[in-house]
Amino acid sequence: MGRQNGKKIWSIMALCAMIGFLLLPVATSLNALASGGGEAPPAPAVKAEGEKKDEAKVEKGRDVYYKTEGIVSGAPAPKTVDGPRDYPRYNFESRVLLWFANQQHLYYGSFVLAVPIFCMIIEFMGVVTKDKAMAKKYDQLAYDFIKISLTAYSLTAILGGILIFTFLTLYPAFFGYLSSIFRPVMHIYALMFVAESGTLYIYYYGWDKMKEGFLKWIHLSMSVILNVIGTLLMMLANSWIGFMMSPAGVDEQGRFLGNIWHVIHTALWNPLNVHRILGNMAFGGGVVAAYAAYRFLSAKTDEERAHYDWMGYIAMALAVAFLIPLPFAGYWLMREVYAYRQQMGITLMGGLLAWLFIIQATMIGILFLSTNYYLWQALGRMRGAEKYQRYIKYLVFVLVCGFLIFITPHTMVMTPAELKAMGGQQHPVLGNYGVMSAKNGGINVIITTTVLSFIWYMRGNKEPMVPWKNFGNIFMGAFFGFAYVNIIWLAVYGYYIPANVRVGLSVPQVATTLSCLFFMTALNGFMLKGAKQMGPIEWGKISVRSQYAIIMLATAFTWMMGLMGYIRSSVRLFWHVNEIMRDNSPWAYTHTVGFAANMISFNVLFFWISILFVFWLGTLGAKKVPVNVKAHVPGRVPEPAHGH
Template sequence: MAPLTGKRVFSIMALCMMVGLLLLPIVIALPSPAIGEEAPAGDTAKKDGDKVEKGRDVYYKTEGIVVGAPAPKTTDGPKDYPRYNFESRVLIWFANQQHLYYGSFVLAVPIFCMIIEFMGVVTKDKALAKRYDQLAYDFIKISLTAYSLTAILGGILIFTFLTLYPAFFGYLSSIFRPVMHIYALMFVAESGTLYIYYYGWDKMKEGFLKWIHLSMSVVLNIIGTLLMFLANSWIGFMMSPAGVDEQGRYLGNIWHVIHTALWNPLNLHRILGNMAFGGGVVAAYAAYKFLAAKTDEDRAHYDWMGYIAMALGVAFLIPLPFAGYWLMREVYAYRQQMGITLMGGLLAWLFIIQATMIGILFLSSNYYLWQAMGRMRGAEKYQRYIKYLVFLLICGFLVFITPHTMVMTPAELKAMGGQQHPVLGNFGVMSAKNGGINVMITTTVLSFIWYMRGNKVSTVSWAKFGNIFMGVFFACAYINIIWLAIYGYYIPANVRVGLSVPQVATTLSCLFFMFALNSVMMRGAKQMGPIEWGKISVRSQYALIMLSTAFTWMMALMGYIRSSVRLFWHVNEIMRDNSPWAYTHTVGFAANMISFNVLFFWISILFVFWMGSLSAKKVPVEARAGIPGGVPQPAPAAGH
């Protein structure tokens, strides 16, 4: 057993402190429900004798003692809706979106750091381990600057709420009062943990201490995730309120208020979304640095960084549509009209735009992987088949983006002979779209597998059988997905919804089984040549930038859709929005606003990157040899 050095003691103390910080809000929170449930009830009983007013939970249908005031009935005027000479909703939209972007980024990047740091710890190749560690450090450094900006934007958001929507914010705060201080304490815990994690990096870089440091990243991410869950409970409450009666009076059970119908699907969707977004942003950073790089070493480094970030982002992108599907299913189950407004009614066109963005994400990811095969010797054998993958992807994409209600002139409507097109109209419903997206995801998995075996030739004795098995498996997967999509038209809707399960299972089977089989087949494989990091076309880097821009655009779009589905309610069916802006914006206005938010975010994040680069230390060149695939070769001006 190693002796207990000062550093060790310090590290263990720091870890304990983090755990303490993590537990602190929970400990403080413990009496809160009790306060919410019992103390006011006791007070009321004292005041009114034995009479206590009871209400019925609008969602859980349980009875509870009324302990809160009803939701305010606002009127259009300076009292409830003070304003500048500008649309208040647009201001709050902007503040909220920017805060969300940065919040997502600073929550996602530490998860990346945790994964990359872990990869560094378990990698046996020391040079590579060092590179992973450096990469994780670079990530957290960027995150640190962004963290300050997140806090500033959070402050701006609260001030905007207080200034422009005081009645609404007051009501929401009163409902969430039992956990408001926990929310604040979580921020303290997150900040403290982040700083210890960051500044302790160099002190805890070897052996046991490294494991302690890694544990800190776990604690950091638990705090961050809990923080996000709490924030999600606010929007969950606004969409699908619970824990209050019909008048919006709090019934004393804070868990009901938090655990609304849509809370869990929102939590999962946001975790995955944040991760995919974080990967996209870091990949774009790497792409920018690659394009601006002056030396082959820098190109190799940023090529590698972009690849890792993209791979992590796409790993979380693949399950994202399934999480979205679950969320939508829960929305339909919660309120049919909300689901129809989203996907069949007023906001359906935004969903077509969303489908287009999802398609762009998958197209960009595949394109990047095909380009990345160009830096491998031996991958040429796959490149001639890429056109067929393009065809599969595009067919899936076209089905996925086909609108059910088409935009057309009255003359076109007459020529078509009805509102629905007899051929393409069939692509406009969910059954076909499930097939489309699963074909796209399965094709992405296939591209990844081709990439993984690009420069390798399997040496296992059963390689031929393995290849045939994989080919047949993928063919069967495509047939099954397409067949189920067609079958969906012939069965009841509730069964059709359930068909998504075997479709998803097919896609995930391809993902897990084929990855596993491929890994086994490629163990000890003959290398046709090294991966020549840095020798990738510039088009691939533009694909990464496209990927991340599509992520940011889609995040803003989906945020807008999720928020505007409440229509004229601040809190759905509880608190009405009586401001002059309680209408749904046109698709064009929303698209412009989203684009503005995206543009602002990218400009500001460039500033963050620049700030991060001010304190950048040059990475020792000796470590470069550790990049998988060996020393980068001088790169010609590829792809011009």
């Protein structure tokens, strides 16, 4: 016992030492940051700093966003001119090159940020599970995950390098300005990247060494550190795009005012952070699920099929768990955009970029449709789920009604002849579906239905045995029924009250949906305590269609991420930094919808091809231990092989 304790203390100390070591560079640079990063600037900057200090004594600037006074301590944003000095170029549109580099880096970046979070969750599930076989299975799954992300991690770094070189060579003036403002932040970013790599490697290579007892907990807490660092990294990167969209901490000419926190903490920084974290997780889950689906479809044995069915299910569940709050984070972001600049909000939602939002709505709908479809298909691998399958058609109807309203455009595409026949831009029936009030209703109906599908799935092969089961079922029915009524009522009610009251209605609508999500899953959990099992879940007995649904979901995620990134970026219109630094390159116009869609599709295609390569690399390693994989599929009686 004493030795055990000694070991524990040692491991804690070792862990602390490691954290300290990893965060040391950050801590030292924080010190420099506190003094404005100007204590010991690199030699060439000393002179410039000195010169500026003389003028700075008199010159004060006003923060464009925080409206505080600050001493001017940076050069104004350069006024670029179109030419080889500010915009050197190849015989090609520089913006498209940058777009490509950026998008690929972001895809891989979000993938490698998301996968360790899953690893953490799955490893934790493995540690707390009492069932030994299951625990091992979880552990192996987490290990598989991190293995995939390791290759992707180095690709992310390479793509990051490519991105920086693209910036430096094609947009030197702009990048110079950005880095002059974010100098300390960029250094911290680089140092944290080192810390991230260190932790990741120890985490990965120490897996086997640290798999027993208390060391396992240390290992687990290391994954927490890994994720904290990863998230901080992302938040720092977000501060750059936040600054570009809604600059702060500089005066009207773009001169830095000495407060780096203002520059980081811009109006849109936090909404972007939340939206991106959730989005990354959903995206990462989707990619892993697609990987599992791909392996399922190409599997040769029942064992493999069972394993990858299960893996796909877990990844899918995680993806959906983060997909559900995603629209709400999106609404928050939009609200903040409107609060920051109404003009920007209108450009997004009603003006120039509105068409892209209609595409986005369609994609969101597809995400939820395929999620539901997967859950319904998954009922097929359970005994006793037939009782729910009969009612799926009604769910389809409700879901599709919500979907149709959600995608009805406010401004319809029509030929002039149709316009005349309709007698105006607005259709008296469908035009009403095009406004926010109805769309909120539509999406909330969709999400509530998804929750209902999930509850059916949970119940698929179980029969509640609690004494109050009849009441429980009726209560649940009433709750869902009135939730639908409430959502639809609020949507209709919105037409009869003024706009400033109407915008508030989305909050109780969302609350209704969330009530369903939390209370009903909890109630379901209570009801299923000690429930009678109608039969085991037969992993691998799922239809092929479900796997295509997963692949569709993952592709829709990727496509949507590309689309939303494009929307967010192009809302600046002809600004590099909104209202501070103008884009004077020949590419300061907004692309046509068709071109943008093609470009996004190209990015998606490239990402999927390259990640297939990464997956393939993963299988190369796995082939050495085929026995291992098989041994981890529990709950299955060995069957004699039979031909198909």
